[in-house]
Amino acid sequence: MKHYPFIIFYMFCNVFIYAFHGSFWVYLATFFAFSSVIVWGSFDIQLGYFVNSITHKRTKLKEVTLTFDDGPTEFTPQFLDLLKEYNIKATFFCIGKQIEKYPETFKRIILEGHTIGNHTFSHSNNTGFLSTSKITNEIERCDEIIFKVGNIKTNLYRPPFGVTNPNIAKAIKKTHKKSIGWNIRSLDTITSDEKKIYKKVTKSLKKGNIILLHDTSQKTYNVLADILLFLKERKYSTFTINSIIKND
Structure with a gap:
C-alpha cells in the first residue's frame, strides 16, 4: 500500500513550497498532481496503491491462469464445457445475486474443480463511493451465499472494476480476504471485436500472467476457444489462483 507514504510526501511538498514562498499556481499544480495519482491508484489495481493485490505469479514455468468475473450466467455452462474439453481449471469470481x-x-x-472467489453481492456501479460498512456487507453477503449454495468458503476477493480505495482496503482487511487483480485485461466487456480481444490477451502473454475475462457473453466464449487453442499450441500450462495463495 503506497497511499500513506505518498500523503506524507505531498504534505512535505506543501511545507517546502510554503517555506520558499511558492505561488498559488505552484500549490495548485501540486494538488492536481496529487489528485491525478489518487485517481490513477484507484483504478489501476496493478499499482497496489491502496491495496496490495496479487496480480501475477512468480514462476519459471510456462504457465498462466484464466479468471472469469461476474458470473454465473446463462453462458457459464458453455465456458465450463470448453474448459473441461481442454482439462483446464480456472478461477471464477462470482457475484452473490448471480x-x-x-x-x-x-x-x-465447484464440482468440476474450479476455484471460487468473492466478487461482492451486487457488483454495484457505485463501488468506489461506498462506505467501509457497505462494502463489508457486500463481501459478507456474497460469502453467505457462496457457503449456502456451494458449502464452501473462500478467502479470495476481486474488487468490482478493479477499483480500490481506503474504504475498500479496510473492508478487505476486516473480512480477511486476499485481493486478486490481474496483469492481462481482455476488455471483453467493452470491446465488441473478438479479434481485438484475442490480440489483447495473446500479444504480450508471459509466464505467470493472470488473465481477466468474463463468462457473460457468447463473444467471450468464442474468444476463449481461440485462446485455449493458442495456449495448447504454445505449450502453456495453467494454474489457479489458490495455488498462489498456498505457496505465498
Whole structure:
C-alpha cells in the first residue's frame, strides 16, 4: 500500500513550497498532481496503491491462469464445457445475486474443480463511493451465499472494476480476504471485436500472467476457444489462483 507514504510526501511538498514562498499556481499544480495519482491508484489495481493485490505469479514455468468475473450466467455452462474439453481449471469470481439466480451452475463450477472467489453481492456501479460498512456487507453477503449454495468458503476477493480505495482496503482487511487483480485485461466487456480481444490477451502473454475475462457473453466464449487453442499450441500450462495463495 503506497497511499500513506505518498500523503506524507505531498504534505512535505506543501511545507517546502510554503517555506520558499511558492505561488498559488505552484500549490495548485501540486494538488492536481496529487489528485491525478489518487485517481490513477484507484483504478489501476496493478499499482497496489491502496491495496496490495496479487496480480501475477512468480514462476519459471510456462504457465498462466484464466479468471472469469461476474458470473454465473446463462453462458457459464458453455465456458465450463470448453474448459473441461481442454482439462483446464480456472478461477471464477462470482457475484452473490448471480449465484442465487444460477445455483446449479455455481455448484457445477465447484464440482468440476474450479476455484471460487468473492466478487461482492451486487457488483454495484457505485463501488468506489461506498462506505467501509457497505462494502463489508457486500463481501459478507456474497460469502453467505457462496457457503449456502456451494458449502464452501473462500478467502479470495476481486474488487468490482478493479477499483480500490481506503474504504475498500479496510473492508478487505476486516473480512480477511486476499485481493486478486490481474496483469492481462481482455476488455471483453467493452470491446465488441473478438479479434481485438484475442490480440489483447495473446500479444504480450508471459509466464505467470493472470488473465481477466468474463463468462457473460457468447463473444467471450468464442474468444476463449481461440485462446485455449493458442495456449495448447504454445505449450502453456495453467494454474489457479489458490495455488498462489498456498505457496505465498
